[in-house]
Amino acid sequence: xxxxxxxxxxxxxxEQPLVIRKIIQSYQDGEGAxxxxxxxxxxxxxADRIYIIAAGTSYHAGLVGxxxxxxxxxxxxxxxxxxxxxxxxxxxxxxxxFIFISQSGETAxxxxxxxxxxxxxxxxxxxxxxxxxxxxxEADYTLLLHAGPEIAVASTKAYTAQLAVLxxxxxxxxxxxxxxxxxxxxxxxxxxxxxxxxxxxDKEEFESIAxxxxxxxxxxxxxxxxxxxxxxxxxxxKLKEISYIQAExxxxxxxxxxxxxxxxxxxxxxALATQxxxxxxxxxxxxxxxxxxxxxxxxxxxxxxxxxxxxxxxEVNSLLTPLISVIPMQLISYYAALHRNCDVDKPxxxxxxxxxx
Ligand code: M6R
Numbered sequence: 488x489x490x491x492x493x494x495x496x497x498x499x500x501x502e503q504p505l506v507i508r509k510i511i512q513s514y515q516d517g518e519g520a521x522x523x524x525x526x527x528x529x530x531x532x533x534a535d536r537i538y539i540i541a542a543g544t545s546y547h548a549g550l551v552g553x554x555x556x557x558x559x560x561x562x563x564x565x566x567x568x569x570x571x572x573x574x575x576x577x578x579x580x581x582x583x584x585f586i587f588i589s590q591s592g593e594t595a596x597x598x599x600x601x602x603x604x605x606x607x608x609x610x611x612x613x614x615x616x617x618x619x620x621x622x623x624x625e626a627d628y629t630l631l632l633h634a635g636p637e638i639a640v641a642s643t644k645a646y647t648a649q650l651a652v653l654x655x656x657x658x659x660x661x662x663x664x665x666x667x668x669x670x671x672x673x674x675x676x677x678x679x680x681x682x683x684x685x686x687x688x689d690k691e692e693f694e695s696i697a698x699x700x701x702x703x704x705x706x707x708x709x710x711x712x713x714x715x716x717x718x719x720x721x722x723x724x725k726l727k728e729i730s731y732i733q734a735e736x737x738x739x740x741x742x743x744x745x746x747x748x749x750x751x752x753x754x755x756x757x758a759l760a761t762q763x764x765x766x767x768x769x770x771x772x773x774x775x776x777x778x779x780x781x782x783x784x785x786x787x788x789x790x791x792x793x794x795x796x797x798x799x800x801x802e803v804n805s806l807l808t809p810l811i812s813v814i815p816m817q818l819i820s821y822y823a824a825l826h827r828n829c830d831v832d833k834p835x836x837x838x839x840x841x842x843x844x
Contacts, residue, residue: 592620
């Protein structure tokens with residue numbers, strides 16, 4: 488039940504710190520170290536390439552998950568949109584492992600791929616919020632998100648839960664292989680949970696950003712580089728899904744190859760700057776769009792901020808920034824939709840689980 492909350496979406500956004508703590512607990516052994524089913528870890532280690540298959544927000548989580556897995560385990564990862572993979576299968580490696588990411592575990596596009604790869608004799612792991620769901624039953628292994636029921640059509644807590652479980656999977660696999668992980672993931676996820684709380688306590692700030700940038704506009708752009716680009720894609724999906732503002736996420740460096748032509752006087756451009764190694768280049772992109780009349784809203788990470796930034800996120804491990812940088816995206820979208828009198832929890836034309844191909 489949504490209790491005192493006006494919408495499930497807002498409740499589910501607020502639940503994120505708790506969900507992260509629940510995930511940490513659920514994947515800890517008696518001594519507090521992270522652990523997972525040893526068959527899953529062995530299957531990960533045996534794979535010469537991992538194929539992540541997912542749709543929508545879960546696909547965006549997969550893009551970030553690729554970074555976690557590749558950085559920590561050194562196993563190459565490809566991320567594919569389920570509905571494309573079925574008829575456009577890439578050449579597969581010799582020992583592929585398929586990871587299906589699905590909040591509901593019922594997405595037909597993903598299931599169709601699962602059936603195909605099982606027929607081909609490959610192993611599959613499903614990361615889902617719903618135990619006993621179709622994708623969970625039909626895969627060899629399941630990892631649960633422990634996020635509790637997600638009712639709002641716009642996925643929020645499932646996304647951050649997917650990222651946390653992917654990070655744990657990467658860390659446990661890396662340790663199994665013998666790669667050194669130079670941070671304590673339990674501790675870092677704890678810092679993430681606290682940072683999430685701080686952000687959820689700052690709702691007025693995101694409401695005012697939504698009002699300032701998104702009340703009259705017909706479109707909005709989200710830009711970033713690397714993992715910030717992937718969070719921008721998720722921010723754009725959230726905004727278009729519930730507020731019906733046409734929103735797109737772009738890689739900062741790609742703007743000059745076409746997209747910048749769309750910038751007009753006052754176009755809102757939400758820029759994410761959480762990564763030190765691309766901090767200067769994304770800020771260069773902000774200058775380029777501002778010079779063409781855009782209204783930039785820079786959201787940066789503590790330690791990387793400048794005076795021009797609209798919001799500074801609390802500092803977390805640089806690999807884990809998507810878990811917190813997505814929260815402003817969720818809240819800004821929520822308040823923009825509210826302001827436009829949209830049905831936040833049940834946006835038009837959409838269903839919570841998409842069980843048709
Ligand atoms: O249940 P799934 O994670 O498989 O769902 C995939 C997409 O349909 C879902 O993430 C959709 O994009 C959300 N409505 C986004 O908020």
